[in-house]
Amino acid sequence: MAEYIEVERARAMTGLRLVLTSGVPGPWSEAAKGVLHVKQLACVKVRQELGGANRALFDWTAQASAPVMVWNDERPRSTWIDQLYLAERLQPNPPLVPANLEDRVLMFGYANEICGEHGLGWSKRLMIIHQGIASPNEAGRQLASYLAGKYGYDRAAAEAAPARIAGILGALSTRLEQQRKRGSRFFIGDALSALDIYWACFAALIDPLPDELCPMSPTFRRVYTDTDPTIKAATAPILLEHRDFIYHNFLELPLDF
Ligand SMILES: N[C@@H](CCC(=O)N[C@@H](CS)C(=O)NCC(=O)O)C(=O)O
Known part of the structure; x- marks a missing residue:
């Protein structure tokens, strides 16, 4: 721990x-x-x-x-x-922000879709709150209403969230396919960037790493794991392969939080 x-x-x-x-x-x-x-x-x-x-x-x-x-x-x-x-x-090395302007624009654009307001993490949180508010469990309801007040919950945005997330996943998988055709293992150019790290970490909100690598409580595992069919359909295998590649080669395993 x-x-x-x-x-x-x-x-x-x-x-x-x-x-x-x-x-x-x-x-x-x-x-x-x-x-x-x-x-x-x-x-x-x-x-x-x-x-x-x-x-x-x-x-x-x-x-x-x-x-x-x-x-x-x-x-x-x-x-x-x-x-x-x-x-x-x-610590400028290794750089995680690409030096080339076009690459930088791409990296920050995609990174914002993952980490920014109304991005993947934000939208998934709206879905979690939406479910939590209706939870039979009192502690779950309390946490959901606290998060709702803090992070801009509204019903319409929560209902639109799966399509929003699916769009982002689609763009990320298209990008990876293009990069694979070019012979690159990374989202941007030929080197690791912050975007690879952001995707690997935010993928937990769709499909957390197995318990031996990411020892979560059963409740949080259930809350994080996607069950929405629109999101499921957009979670192309290449996305999870990339998550695994980044974790196994660049990040700390098992996760320790
Ligand atoms: N402010 C951060 C995002 C941080 C964030 O949203 N943190 C949430 C993650 S769910 C948090 O701390 N939630 C727990 C709480 O509010 O108690 C950013 O824009 O990069």
């Missing part, structure tokens, strides 16, 4: 601190860990509590979600794109 320190202690420290949701493989959190892992940047892990008030975190970073990356006394970075640029600055 990963070791976490509390926010109050982390705030008094210098160096690189990474606030993470403890106990679940949150896709944004896992992606931030993946970026640091590839760059061999050491950090102290700091606990955020899923669904908690996280007051000390709010006081420090002006928001209460995870992940947050904090370097010395610089402003806390609480979005994936700021976190990526901080990591690039602290």
Whole structure:
């Protein structure tokens, strides 16, 4: 089990601190860990509590979600794109942002479809909230209504989410097919980029890695695993092959959260 320190202690420290949701493989959190892992940047892990008030975190970073990356006394970075640029600055090698402008535009466009507002992670969360609100389990309902207030739930957006996710999966698999024809194993150009890491980590929201590699609670495994037929149909095998390739060659296994 990963070791976490509390926010109050982390705030008094210098160096690189990474606030993470403890106990679940949150896709944004896992992606931030993946970026640091590839760059061999050491950090102290700091606990955020899923669904908690996280007051000390709010006081420090002006928001209460995870992940947050904090370097010395610089402003806390609480979005994936700021976190990526901080990591690039602290350790430029290997670069995870392509040098070529066209490649960069492509990478950030696709990455936003995965990590940004109304992207894959966001849309799947709306679906989880939608199911959770109707849950027979009181704790499940409470967490869902907390997340609903925090992350812009509305019924119409939740109902549109499967088609939105399927569109994103379709674009990602088309991209991988094109790259395979060119002889590349990666989404962009011929090298690993942050996009490969984002996809590998957010794929957990469709089909989590098996328990021996990703030891999740049965409840979270059920909530993460896709059962929607539109999304299922769009989850081409090449997408999961790519997730496995990236995890086995570049990321930490088993996951430790
Ligand atoms: N702000 C991040 C996204 C972070 C995020 O949405 N985190 C959620 C993951 S579900 C979270 O911390 N949820 C737990 C909570 O709110 O208690 C970004 O834009 O990159």
